[in-house]
Amino acid sequence: MKYNLAKDKFIQTWGTLxxxxxxxxTMAQVHALLLIxxxxxxxxxxxxxxxxSRGNANMTIRDLMGWGLVFKExxxxxxxxxxxxxxxxxxxxxxxxxERRKREIEPVLAVLEELKKIxxxxxDKKNKAFVEAVxxxxxxxxKADFALDRAIKLDENALVNAxxxxxx
Amino acid sequence: MKYNLAKDKFIQTWGTLxxxxxxxxTMAQVHALLLIxxxxxxxxxxxxxxxxSRGNANMTIRDLMGWGLVFKExxxxxxxxxxxxxxxxxxxxxxxxxERRKREIEPVLAVLEELKKIxxxxxDKKNKAFVEAVxxxxxxxxKADFALDRAIKLDENALVNAxxxxxx
DNA sequence: AATATCTTTCAAATATTATTGAAAGTTTAG
DNA sequence: CTAAACTTTCAATAATATTTGAAAGATATT
Numbered sequence: 001m002k003y004n005l006a007k008d009k010f011i012q013t014w015g016t017l018x019x020x021x022x023x024x025x026t027m028a029q030v031h032a033l034l035l036i037x038x039x040x041x042x043x044x045x046x047x048x049x050x051x052x053s054r055g056n057a058n059m060t061i062r063d064l065m066g067w068g069l070v071f072k073e074x075x076x077x078x079x080x081x082x083x084x085x086x087x088x089x090x091x092x093x094x095x096x097x098x099e100r101r102k103r104e105i106e107p108v109l110a111v112l113e114e115l116k117k118i119x120x121x122x123x124d125k126k127n128k129a130f131v132e133a134v135x136x137x138x139x140x141x142x143k144a145d146f147a148l149d150r151a152i153k154l155d156e157n158a159l160v161n162a163x164x165x166x167x168x
Numbered sequence: 169m170k171y172n173l174a175k176d177k178f179i180q181t182w183g184t185l186x187x188x189x190x191x192x193x194t195m196a197q198v199h200a201l202l203l204i205x206x207x208x209x210x211x212x213x214x215x216x217x218x219x220x221s222r223g224n225a226n227m228t229i230r231d232l233m234g235w236g237l238v239f240k241e242x243x244x245x246x247x248x249x250x251x252x253x254x255x256x257x258x259x260x261x262x263x264x265x266x267e268r269r270k271r272e273i274e275p276v277l278a279v280l281e282e283l284k285k286i287x288x289x290x291x292d293k294k295n296k297a298f299v300e301a302v303x304x305x306x307x308x309x310x311k312a313d314f315a316l317d318r319a320i321k322l323d324e325n326a327l328v329n330a331x332x333x334x335x336x
Numbered sequence: 337a338a339t340a341t342c343t344t345t346c347a348a349a350t351a352t353t354a355t356t357g358a359a360a361g362t363t364t365a366g
Numbered sequence: 367c368t369a370a371a372c373t374t375t376c377a378a379t380a381a382t383a384t385t386t387g388a389a390a391g392a393t394a395t396t
Contacts, residue, residue: 003295006286010302013279020190020272024384035305038297043343053386058344079342079394087301089308104188111181118174127171129206133255134178137203140257143328150335160311166330167318192354211373221356226374247364247371 010036011050026052030060031069034085040073042080068095090156097148105145112138178204179218194220198228199237199253208241208250236263258324265316273313280306 001009011032018028029050034041041049047057061083064070069092073082086092115134120127151159169177179200186196197218202209209217215225229251232238237260241250254260283302288295319327 001283001286003286003288003292003298006283007298009279010283010298013276017272017276022188022190026384036294036298036301038293054343055345055387056385059385062344081343087304089301089304093308093312104185108181108185111177115169115174115178118169118171120171124171125206126204130171130175130178130204133204133257136255136257140261140324143324143331144261147331147335150331156308156311162334163311163315163318166334167315194354222373223357223375224355227355230374249373 007036024060026050026056027060027063030057031064031085034064034070034083035087037085040082040084042082044080046083067099094152097152101145101148105141105148109138109141109145112141175204192228194218194224195228195231198225199232202232202238202251202253203255205253208252210248210250212248214251235267262320265320269313269316273309273316277306277309277313280309 011029014032014035015025015029018031019025030046033046033049043054043057043061046052046061047054050057052060061070064083064085065072068086070083070085073084075082086095112134116131116138118127118130122128122131154162179197182200182203183193183197186199187193198214201214201217211222211225211229214220214229215222218225220228229238232251232253233240236254238251238253241252243250254263280302284299284306286295286298290296290299322330
């Protein structure tokens, strides 16, 4: 396979994966492009390479920086901004876990906690089923949250070694 | 909070969470409704409760059954089909992990493996960066895949105990 | 201060995805 | 066999999400 073909296939695979995980296709594609790029790229280059508009490129890069996955690189004597991705995939994974925990898990836990305070007779069938469902969900979500919180505090090798031992 | 309000809030929270995880809002809502419902519901009841069309209800229920999260319940002397959700949230989580592993992780690993076979000089800067990125991603994805594969083979308590020990 | 270079914004356009509803299909009962 | 009861399909429609591009905003240069 030729470089350009492989590159396109990688970008498109990453894009598809992204969109099934709540990340926009373009965001995943820009990330993919930067991941395999040996040097930082300007907005101009990203636009040209992925054939996307200036506005889209700008917003997408902004989002990626918001997720802590992409960084600006400034060059002396050059007014353009260049962008480079974090190349350590374990760091990338940790960063994504961290952000999604904050953005999605925490608010859901808060709502679940609230919902358990439902009024009404505890022996009402519906109420009982409701509180049970919410309590169970909360318990599993909390455990997952706990595990993820710890996972992101370990480095890749420590975690992997521990998991290997765990699942021996 | 009154039951109906709590119920709506739960359904809507689950729906929002679903849509940020690549599951359609309606699918998550139907799942939420069945999760808190003490008995199986007919398509008719689901349509009425969530105010969705017959077609939508049918397709969504079908999808949920495809994910192994919802089951048919037939009643003697009744031609209607009733639907009930798996209430054990740990089983639900395992089922989702299992399906996503099969539907998303496995195909991506196959593509990554393919992409490493890129032609060209190994010392070309671009090629080198490409193969490195792909190799690193593959390694992290494989480890995650391994961990998830083992996780779904344990029961909730065994896993949680092990994790607690791990992160002591 | 005027111009050039680059970045940001955002309303409008486009593309994608989800939903509806009526018609067709299926199964059971009489 | 025919009707009734229910389920499934799918083309049309609606809703949502993404993308564009031109204008406005910055910031540096002359």
